[in-house]
Amino acid sequence: MATHLQELRRGTVVLACLLVLREANYGYALLEVLERRGFAVDANTLYPLLRRLEKQGLLVSEWNTDESRPRKFYRTSEAGGVMAGELARDWVGLDLAFRGLKGEL
Amino acid sequence: MSALVDRYVEAVVTRVPKGQRVDIERELRASIADAVEMRVEGGEGGGEVEVLTEFGDPVRLAAGYADRPLRLIGPEVYLDYTRLLTALVVTVVPGVAVAVGLMRALSDKTFVVESLTAALHTTVHIGFWTTLVFALISCKPRSWAPEKLPAKPTRRARYTELVTQTAITVWFVAFLLYAREWLDPRFNSVLYLFMALVIATLGFSFAAHYARWSIPLAVARAATEVACSTILLWLASTDHVVKAGVWEPDLVNAVHTGLTILACVSYLHTVIEGVKAAQQR
Numbered sequence: 001m002a003t004h005l006q007e008l009r010r011g012t013v014v015l016a017c018l019l020v021l022r023e024a025n026y027g028y029a030l031l032e033v034l035e036r037r038g039f040a041v042d043a044n045t046l047y048p049l050l051r052r053l054e055k056q057g058l059l060v061s062e063w064n065t066d067e068s069r070p071r072k073f074y075r076t077s078e079a080g081g082v083m084a085g086e087l088a089r090d091w092v093g094l095d096l097a098f099r100g101l102k103g104e105l
Numbered sequence: 106m107s108a109l110v111d112r113y114v115e116a117v118v119t120r121v122p123k124g125q126r127v128d129i130e131r132e133l134r135a136s137i138a139d140a141v142e143m144r145v146e147g148g149e150g151g152g153e154v155e156v157l158t159e160f161g162d163p164v165r166l167a168a169g170y171a172d173r174p175l176r177l178i179g180p181e182v183y184l185d186y187t188r189l190l191t192a193l194v195v196t197v198v199p200g201v202a203v204a205v206g207l208m209r210a211l212s213d214k215t216f217v218v219e220s221l222t223a224a225l226h227t228t229v230h231i232g233f234w235t236t237l238v239f240a241l242i243s244c245k246p247r248s249w250a251p252e253k254l255p256a257k258p259t260r261r262a263r264y265t266e267l268v269t270q271t272a273i274t275v276w277f278v279a280f281l282l283y284a285r286e287w288l289d290p291r292f293n294s295v296l297y298l299f300m301a302l303v304i305a306t307l308g309f310s311f312a313a314h315y316a317r318w319s320i321p322l323a324v325a326r327a328a329t330e331v332a333c334s335t336i337l338l339w340l341a342s343t344d345h346v347v348k349a350g351v352w353e354p355d356l357v358n359a360v361h362t363g364l365t366i367l368a369c370v371s372y373l374h375t376v377i378e379g380v381k382a383a384q385q386r
Binding site: 028 | 125128129131132133135136138139140143159160161165166169170172
């Protein structure tokens, strides 16, 4: 069961990140936001994921050294916004398709 | 930052590419500190140990950062790898053991130890080189499309051909190395070059099997094959394969004639294969 849930949720974290990070935020705070909004994700999955998305140009990052602890802030790039739109549309499509399968439509 | 966090961060950053280390370390330290702080503020108790446990095995985290697979041989070549390794160990090792044993027994030496040592050396070499070649094939991501499916003969048949060629090459090279003292000085002087060419030919066969066919590859393959045959032909036609006085002159003549024919057949094979490959594309 746990494995299937994990498999199902894997891609949704990417979309959730791209949506949350339309407002710049740093790793740990993002982890908290995601959890509060119902996207449970492990730290050791999220941090490498942020770097991968940055490498792919979907996120941009900037070090903020204003506070006592320097933090790396990520923000969704233009390309990331476009990607988020596409992924979100796909998600709606999938939801519709599932409802069709369950006979709700 | 405690020594425990230092050790954790160290364990992660030593496993990621050098260029990213500073940045990853800085971010990771901040993230761990944030998590610890939040635990303390939230009154959840515990601290670094719990946070680090949540972050999990540093090796896995580093693999995530480095974005690379935690394996040497990929699934796409794993079966080929085990098949080749098994085939080589099963065919070449006993062959080398028996041949070395016989050679030593003939010259009145203790043959059991020699034969076992040769078998062990051969096994280690086969294991190492096979793994190295497949690890290299594995690092390159492969794209695939249905039109890449081979025409007849099937891939399985061609793979069997490849395994056979590999077994023969390894066997041949091992034999040359163990029979060095019987070879003519002129052959010995080019022995390593010759063996390198023979092994390169095998390398090109692997490349032809796993990489896309390309003109440079085909030309290089044909060139090494021709070079091998030429060296063999040159040695055989000038009677410089076997050291004088080891075998009966008649036998030596027969060996030279045999090798000359072999070299000619090999030339012919190179040409036919080249033409066939060019026609198929």
